[in-house]
């Protein structure tokens with residue numbers, strides 16, 4: 001978990017750039033009463049990371065870079081309206097103008113007013129959560145990978161620390177590959193052979209800057225996973241999370257067999273497919289809400 005700076009590394013550079021420009025983006029959304037000159041260091045860091053991006057020859061049309069441009073444009077407009085730090089303001093305006101054009105694609109305009117919650121959203125979410133039950137008996141029908149892309153599009157909207165989105169979704173649909181991967185995992189006996197599509201959810205450790213962030217890889221990945229489960233369920237696909245509670249040697253094997261880079265931490269396997277006709281799921285009774293909420 002460290003951002004040692006050497007050479008071109010898209011994942012590290014994009015994470016760092018998001019981390020910095022997101023500070024500015026957040027500052028633009030504070031209550032008006034809190035407005036004061038803000039963001040000098042984050043703006044300087046954003047500018048220098050964007051210069052580094054260009055020097056390294058990374059793609060300046062990449063969404064992460066375009067998003068940074070969008071943030072700097074809005075930040076520019078905001079600091080013009082913030083008096084009191086003329087020298088800093090002038091320097092930042094020059095830097096921003098030298099780097100970012102006036103033309104910002106609508107897709108990268110920030111901040112925004114989020115769309116309204118649709119009517120009936122709670123009832124729909126409750127019903128979806130009730131129908132999503134871990135499935136351990138899959139039909140042999142193959143899964144169209146475009147459904148996975150659609151699910152990942154929803155899961156991509158999950159929150160993450162400083163918006164770094166550290167997750168990756170590895171997919172395996174070759175039966176031999178699935179068999180080899182599942183042989184490393186102890187929670188699929190009796191049904192692993194019915195799994196038509198296996199996913200591995202990972203968190204990229206190059207997204208984080210030091211061990212103070214040690215909870216984030218798992219937490220962010222878990223949020224992505226939960227949204228993914230519901231988005232798959234919403235398209236008629238059943239799932240079963242498969243724990244990755246393995247020793248280091250098995251973890252290494254999982255990386256090797258699954259062709260997963262070492263910098264990615266494997267969080268969980270996920271069986272995906274269509275529920276076999278008449279397949280049942282355990283009740284998995286939930287604790288009462290009184291066990292959950294502690295009102296202080």
Ligand SMILES: Cc1cc2nc3c(=O)[nH]c(=O)nc-3n(C[C@H](O)[C@H](O)[C@H](O)COP(=O)(O)O)c2cc1C
Pocket residue numbers: 132133134135136186187188240241242243244268281282284
């Ligand atoms: C991280 C994680 C790992 C899990 N690992 C396994 C597993 O290895 N095998 C299995 O059959 N179920 C596994 N499960 C499924 C749980 O048993 C199941 O989610 C829980 O009992 C609640 O039931 P539900 O998913 O049907 O609501 C796992 C669930 C999670 C979240």
